[in-house]
Amino acid sequence: xxxxxxxxxxxxxxxxxxxxxxxxxxxxxxxxxxxxxxxxxxxxxxxxxxxxxxxxxxxxxxxxxxxxxxxxxxxxxxxxxxxxxxxxxxxxxxxxxxxxxxxxxxxxxxxxxxxxxxxxxxxxxxxxxxxxxxxx
Numbered sequence: 001x002x003x004x005x006x007x008x009x010x011x012x013x014x015x016x017x018x019x020x021x022x023x024x025x026x027x028x029x030x031x032x033x034x035x036x037x038x039x040x041x042x043x044x045x046x047x048x049x050x051x052x053x054x055x056x057x058x059x060x061x062x063x064x065x066x067x068x069x070x071x072x073x074x075x076x077x078x079x080x081x082x083x084x085x086x087x088x089x090x091x092x093x094x095x096x097x098x099x100x101x102x103x104x105x106x107x108x109x110x111x112x113x114x115x116x117x118x119x120x121x122x123x124x125x126x127x128x129x130x131x132x133x134x135x136x
Contacts, residue, residue, distance in 0.1 A: 015104035094123020
């Protein structure tokens with residue numbers, strides 16, 4: 001099942017997969033098949049989604065687990081409605097979406113520019129998030 005491009009927060013990655021980014025507290029009209037939560041604590045009611053312990057404006061606590069979960073979400077996005085959600089839906093979400101754009105073949109700086117142009121202009125908010133992507 002694929003996202004409609006008109007669905008708020010949905011981006012079509014360079015390779016054609018569609019993924020939605022959003023704030024954790026947003027109540028979307030269309031449910032995802034799988035959510036990847038990027039928060040300090042697992043959100044209530046998120047037992048059916050994946051979770052990465054990721055403090056706001058920082059990096060994932062377990063970076064290898066984050067890499068695995070982002071890759072898994074990207075893999076699932078080939079035939080499922082996958083979304084990525086953090087507190088504000090910008091920095092951590094944008095960083096994970098940029099990583100998915102890298103899985104589609106973009107170099108780190110191109111992925112950051114691409115996600116800022118297609119998802120949110122402030123995506124990948126901090127220097128350490130940019131640095132993490134460059135070493136990813």
